[in-house]
Amino acid sequence: MTTDNVVADPLLPGLRVPGNRVxxxxxxxxxxxxxxxxxxVVAVELVLAAVSGFPAIWRAAIVVTATFVGLHAIIxxxxxxxxxxxxxxxxxxxxxxxxFSVHWRIAPISRIQTIDSHRSVGExxxxxxxxxxTTASAAGPVRIHGLDRELADRLLDQLxxxxxxxxxxxx
Amino acid sequence: MTGASDxxxxxxxxxxxxxxxxxxxxxxxxxxxxxxxxAGPFAAGPSDRGLAMAGAGLAGAGSGVxxxxxxxxxxxxxxxxxxxxxxxxxxxxxxxxxLHSRTGSGLLWGAAASVFAxxxxxxxxxxxxxxxxxxxxxxxxxxxxxxxxxxxRDRVRTVxxxxxxxxxxxxxxxxxxxxxxxxxxxxxxxxxxxVTRADAESLRLVLLSGVGEFGADEPAAAPARPQAAPAEPGxxxxxxxxxxxxxxxxxAGQPAAAGPAALAGxxxxxxxxxxxxxxxxxxxxxxxxxxxxxxxxxxxxxxxxQITNATDINLAATGPxxxxxxxxxxxxxxxxxxxxxxxxxxxxxLIAMAGYIAVFWNFRLAGQGADTLRVTRGLxxxxxxxxxxxxxxxxxxxxxxxxxxxxxxxxVAIATGLHVGRGAERDGSALVPPAPRAVAQRxxxxxxxxxxxxCSGPLESHGRAARRRRYTRALAGAVLIIAxxxxxxxxxxxxxxxxxxxxxxxxxxxxxxxDRYRSLGHRLAGGWLVxxxxxxARRRNIISADAIIGWRxxxxxxxxRQGLLTLTATTAAGQQHYSVRDIPxxxxxxxxxxATGDLLLPFLQERAAADP
Numbered sequence: 001m002t003t004d005n006v007v008a009d010p011l012l013p014g015l016r017v018p019g020n021r022v023x024x025x026x027x028x029x030x031x032x033x034x035x036x037x038x039x040x041v042v043a044v045e046l047v048l049a050a051v052s053g054f055p056a057i058w059r060a061a062i063v064v065t066a067t068f069v070g071l072h073a074i075i076x077x078x079x080x081x082x083x084x085x086x087x088x089x090x091x092x093x094x095x096x097x098x099x100f101s102v103h104w105r106i107a108p109i110s111r112i113q114t115i116d117s118h119r120s121v122g123e124x125x126x127x128x129x130x131x132x133x134t135t136a137s138a139a140g141p142v143r144i145h146g147l148d149r150e151l152a153d154r155l156l157d158q159l160x161x162x163x164x165x166x167x168x169x170x171x
Numbered sequence: 172m173t174g175a176s177d178x179x180x181x182x183x184x185x186x187x188x189x190x191x192x193x194x195x196x197x198x199x200x201x202x203x204x205x206x207x208x209x210a211g212p213f214a215a216g217p218s219d220r221g222l223a224m225a226g227a228g229l230a231g232a233g234s235g236v237x238x239x240x241x242x243x244x245x246x247x248x249x250x251x252x253x254x255x256x257x258x259x260x261x262x263x264x265x266x267x268x269x270l271h272s273r274t275g276s277g278l279l280w281g282a283a284a285s286v287f288a289x290x291x292x293x294x295x296x297x298x299x300x301x302x303x304x305x306x307x308x309x310x311x312x313x314x315x316x317x318x319x320x321x322x323x324r325d326r327v328r329t330v331x332x333x334x335x336x337x338x339x340x341x342x343x344x345x346x347x348x349x350x351x352x353x354x355x356x357x358x359x360x361x362x363x364x365x366v367t368r369a370d371a372e373s374l375r376l377v378l379l380s381g382v383g384e385f386g387a388d389e390p391a392a393a394p395a396r397p398q399a400a401p402a403e404p405g406x407x408x409x410x411x412x413x414x415x416x417x418x419x420x421x422x423a424g425q426p427a428a429a430g431p432a433a434l435a436g437x438x439x440x441x442x443x444x445x446x447x448x449x450x451x452x453x454x455x456x457x458x459x460x461x462x463x464x465x466x467x468x469x470x471x472x473x474x475x476x477q478i479t480n481a482t483d484i485n486l487a488a489t490g491p492x493x494x495x496x497x498x499x500x501x502x503x504x505x506x507x508x509x510x511x512x513x514x515x516x517x518x519x520x521l522i523a524m525a526g527y528i529a530v531f532w533n534f535r536l537a538g539q540g541a542d543t544l545r546v547t548r549g550l551x552x553x554x555x556x557x558x559x560x561x562x563x564x565x566x567x568x569x570x571x572x573x574x575x576x577x578x579x580x581x582x583v584a585i586a587t588g589l590h591v592g593r594g595a596e597r598d599g600s601a602l603v604p605p606a607p608r609a610v611a612q613r614x615x616x617x618x619x620x621x622x623x624x625x626c627s628g629p630l631e632s633h634g635r636a637a638r639r640r641r642y643t644r645a646l647a648g649a650v651l652i653i654a655x656x657x658x659x660x661x662x663x664x665x666x667x668x669x670x671x672x673x674x675x676x677x678x679x680x681x682x683x684x685x686d687r688y689r690s691l692g693h694r695l696a697g698g699w700l701v702x703x704x705x706x707x708a709r710r711r712n713i714i715s716a717d718a719i720i721g722w723r724x725x726x727x728x729x730x731x732r733q734g735l736l737t738l739t740a741t742t743a744a745g746q747q748h749y750s751v752r753d754i755p756x757x758x759x760x761x762x763x764x765x766a767t768g769d770l771l772l773p774f775l776q777e778r779a780a781a782d783p
Contacts, residue, residue: 139748
């Protein structure tokens with residue numbers, strides 16, 4: 001699955017961009033998630049404001065929060081989608097994630113201990129899944145979020161086979 | 172003593188044991204072809220797998236293999252789980268019952284909780300499945316949040332079977348499969364709660380004997396067993412019991428216990444004990460310069476509070492205290508400050524020294540044989556830690572600000588299986604207690620066989636942008652705090668001197684920023700990655716490049732503007748990750764590439780190609 005079109009990483013000149021994007025549906029999922037958690041905050045504020053009879057300061061706070069939540073729900077998922085990328089080579093798992101802050105992670109296939117997939121309720125609604133490869137280091141898990149479900153299943157299989165090739169306990 | 176924990180975990184399993192027939196049949200039916208979908212990674216598996224298989228993602232493991240089947244937990248786990256949940260909820264339920272005893276809704280709550288517990292038990296049973304193939308172990312669980320865990324059988328190190336009272340009453344147990352993975356979150360643990368005893372036993376046999384079969388060149392456990400067995404035949408079962416309980420900590424605690432046995436069994440090696448460090452009384456002067464004294468003080472204070480609370484004694488009302496308070500209030504303000512200050516200072520110094528003595532008395536670090544270090548220390552409870560050199564991946568030389576001012580430092584081992592804790596826990600892996608810096612550096616280089624200048628020499632600095640970032644961060648923090656203080660005094664009509672005094676934060680933070688920049692540095696020499704950070708707690712981490720099992724590169728939006736990045740090496744030892752902060756982008760990538768060439772190189776892009 002090594003991609004041939006090597007593209008320099010505009011975010012970090014010197015590294016190249018991991019080959020694959022995550023599923024486009026991830027944008028909707030992240031939007032929904034951000035909107036839902038933002039809505040909870042706004043709802044709590046509304047309740048608190050209603051208790052004290054909607055004073056001006058509360059109204060201002062609600063407007064500010066709602067604007068912030070809305071902007072976050074619109075900007076963050078699209079920005080995130082442009083950042084999130086992943087790639088599996090014969091030697092390593094390579095991912096880029098984040099949005100405002102960006103993380104690149106590299107884990108050698110030979111050091112992978114366990115491979116997990118996880119699908120929360122929200123992810124299932126959007127047909128998504130995430131795959132986690134852990135290494136012997138507690139700080140080393142590599143997570144790929146927002147994958148298409150079937151792609152995640154196949155990736156899990158692929159990684160399972162690839163890690164099986166290296167004997168040893170991988171510390 | 173390599174693989175100590177592995178060895179003990181395997182001790183109960185007889186060597187070359189034959190698994191019972193049912194299990195053998197199951198594992199025989201597993202895939203014989205290690206790569207059932209060699210048609211290309213993504214060509215495998217029917218693309219329209221239905222929901223039945225969804226979440227598993229195990230086309231390769233499951234569908235490609237006719238015999239290997241998913242197994243469920245024991246049906247009895249449907250009883251165990253609700254009961255344990257209910258027992259846990261008992262205090263809550265009792266409270267509700269009492270609270271609502273008049274209205275009778277307490278019963279309703281109880282019924283609801285019981286129904287909930289029963290349903291979760293059923294769901295847990297219905298959704299948890301596991302599969303063992305020739306190569307891997309899979310575990311699926313969860314109804315709404317679905318989770319699939321998988322681990323190569325090679326990587327299985329321990330299989331712990333535990334059963335609490337309820338488990339035992341129903342004849343089931345809990346099987347935890349330990350891998351080298353150091354994940355601290357328990358929810359990601361690989362465990363099966365509620366398999367029958369027979370299943371658990373056969374699981375253990377299959378998984379552990381499988382390790383022996385599949386990896387001839389493999390875990391440290393295999394070679395360690397024959398060595399240890401003759402040396403300590405009587406001790407093995409006892410140690411195994413310990414390790415099952417202690418888990419990770421067994422690696423630290425258990426070699427110490429095995430030390431004497433090794434002494435008896437291998438006289439040739441044991442003779443060569445070379446002492447490297449022994450505590451000197453003059454080092455006690457460093458005691459007040461670390462946080463240990465404060466910790467002891469906190470513990471003492473807490474204990475006094477506990478005692479006075481428990482015994483209902485009002486300490487302030489007792490005779491001696493009243494006398495002291497009365498005398499004290501008779502002083503003038505200046506006298507109060509002088510007397511109070513000196514009492515606190517002397518008390519603190521004494522307590523810190525007492526703490527140092529209690530922890531580090533008789534501290535002795537010695538090389539034992541060719542490949543182990545032995546640390547003994549302690550006044551009341553004596554601790555002995557044995558660290559195998561093959562597990563030692565580096566050292567950390569830490570110099571908290573005060574200690575550094577007095578040219579002191581301490582040294583901590585970075586080893587796999589030795590968890591580096593915080594505060595007092597850190598002492599578990601101490602190689603040198605707070606002592607003169609030269610001693611710490613000498614020991615660090617002697618233990619790792621390093622050239623001296625790696626532990627003490629100059630490092631490569633991170634340049635202008637990193638310095639600017641230190642100042643902006645420190646000053647921005649100070650400005651925020653000052654703004655908050657100004658706002659608070661304005662809102663509360665507080666005295667003006669409060670916010671005027673808070674301005675002192677500005678020069679203080681600038682000083683810290685300057686010092687933080689001075690501390691910042693990295694170096695790669697002879698296969699050792701050295702990084703140093705911090706001001707209030709400055710640390711120089713020296714880790715072996717061979718111990719690096721992955722990289723994390725982190726860049727905030729601000730760092731991107733400044734052309735910096737934070738490079739983190741992940742490792743299985745010590746704190747699990749060691750960072751080089753705010754290194755210029757090109758330097759950082761070059762450093763990572765030089766440290767572990769094969770790993771990073773495929774992902775590097777020529778600079779020339781990157782610039783349009």
